[in-house]
Amino acid sequence: MYKETHTHEEHLSIVAQGLTKRFGSFTAVDNISFNVKKGEIFGFLGANGAGKTTAMKMLCGLSKPTSGNATVAGFDVSTQSEQIKKNIGYMSQKFALYEDLKVWENMRLYAGIYGLNDNEIKSRTDEILQQLDFQNERNTLVKALPLGWKQKLAFSISIIHQPDIVFLDEPTGGVDPAARRQFWELIYQTADKGITVTRTTHYMDEAEYCNRICILVDGKIVALDSPKQLKETYSAQNIDEVFRLLARKAIRNQ
Amino acid sequence: MYTNRFSTFLSFVRKECYHIFRDRWTTIILLIMPVLMIILFGFAISTEVKNAHIVVLDPSQDAATHAIVNKLATSEYFTIDRYVYDLKEIDALFKKDKIGMCIVFSERFYENMMHSGDAHIQLIADGSDPNYAYTLTQYATALISTYQQENLFQNIKLPYQIQTDIKMLYNPTLKGAYNTVPGVLGMVLMLICAMMTSISIAREKEMGNMEILLVSPLKPITIILSKTVPYIILSFINFATILLLSVFALKVPIAGSLGLIILISCIFIFVSLALGLLISTLVNTQMVAMLISGVVLMFPVILLSGMIFPVESMGVFFQWLAKILPANWYIAAIRKVMIQGLGITSVVKEIIVLLSMAVVLIAVSIKKFKVRIE
Known part of the structure; x- marks a missing residue:
């Protein structure tokens, strides 16, 4: 497929410059600029209402920026949202599987949406079932699966079309720590294959697993670095401390 | 690309059918309900006397x-x-x-x-x-x-x-069924199309599927069309059931043209779908969708369509209310064609009113849908 690429930014998945979103007089996202490298695990960290979801919606092509611009997988978010949609995956905290469809039926449905042909659907389905060790659950209705399994399945389905970037919006809500650890293993495997993972979270311990994190306060980026570097800069024990230090300046109500 | 998109559409329709048929109660209710209504309104709630x-x-x-x-x-x-x-x-x-x-x-x-x-x-x-x-x-x-x-x-x-x-x-012997059949038709089609469509779209929103679909390359129009197709098929099955029951069980003959009845019903199904769509753009949960379609659509149809109480004896306000209900226009048209055997010229007014309602409802819900995406 033909793809518009910028030679000097070829290793970058997301390039955002001065990205801003206003709703009337309220500025949800205020002039944020950042780059995300290919295969990177990039985390948006912030309190509720800090602008994480709005920023992510603009990157997914669901919401047009008021000013500034961004390219995702080489496409402009303002003008090429259709191409962006084909090259990204998305998973929300609700998992969004169809409960009264079987495991393989969910896979086929989502794969079909992204235009995979029958052979591709078959091979991707087998591959994912094997990777998740789900071979025996192929014909199980999704509603019969435990929550942690649903989460892993939802993630695998969100990358069934092997996108350049996958966006995860608070994907670990409500699952136990063991399931969260397994889920992270899955994320690492995905990033190793060169798929960029961008996620939002408000679990501070999870932020430590990201390659780099970007802390949003009142729609602005107040810090952007690797967890290790952030802890050093703010001489903190963990990311939770860093976050408390920075979020203290927040004006907006949570 | 075309065939690809069409197969996506089909797999969506299939998915929607699974939702209906894998839940035993949904299936039973949707298929049996018209039969029950005909029996209830045709035999049980009846002033007519036999033997x-x-x-x-x-x-x-x-x-x-x-x-x-x-x-x-x-x-x-x-x-x-x-x-x-x-x-x-x-x-x-x-x-x-x-x-x-x-x-x-x-x-x-x-x-x-x-x-x-x-x-x-x-x-x-x-x-x-x-x-x-x-x-x-x-x-x-x-x-x-x-x-x-x-x-x-x-x-x-x-x-x-x-x-x-x-x-x-x-209706020489004042058979209640003559009044009942058009009423039940209107109620059932409204219920299946408006209520079920709004509930099924609200479910996608509630479960978070809608978000995923909007981020996908799928066009919103494909999502909506594929959600309505199974209910259109279902309403045709119900439509046929009701007509067969009324002819063979209630002995209500079809006096007018069957083709005209089908045409009017298609327009009404379209109006109901548009109404369901509008409701689904306004609400976010299945519960609210059900309450709105139940309270706003069903009760007025039962009470104001003249099925049980004559509209002529109601207050001016209720007569006006009865006039803005699409089901009433449909029931009136079906009464004319099916019972009185009149031709298309006598139901032109009803058809025009229903068509305009469809256009307005579709326009408003498309506008609402776009606003929501933005």
């Missing part, structure tokens, strides 16, 4: 009285219980609560009818149940009028005039 026992007092015993008694006896509404020879016996029979009505002929009935025009029939009914009594006398009156029309026509003056009530013309 009422009547008593005959006939001192004349001539050709005319025999013909009239025969006419009553062969109708499905009356069964001749016995002949009596004295008015005094009647009182005892009524008290034993065995009979519904008594028919009393005057003496030398035929002779008087032909010559002096002074033949009398008295109908005696039990006034302690006024509705029942009224219905029985209405039926009997109607049947006697028919006899009068068929046989004697001119120079006879029976105490009964030919009824000019419109209902009598198209």
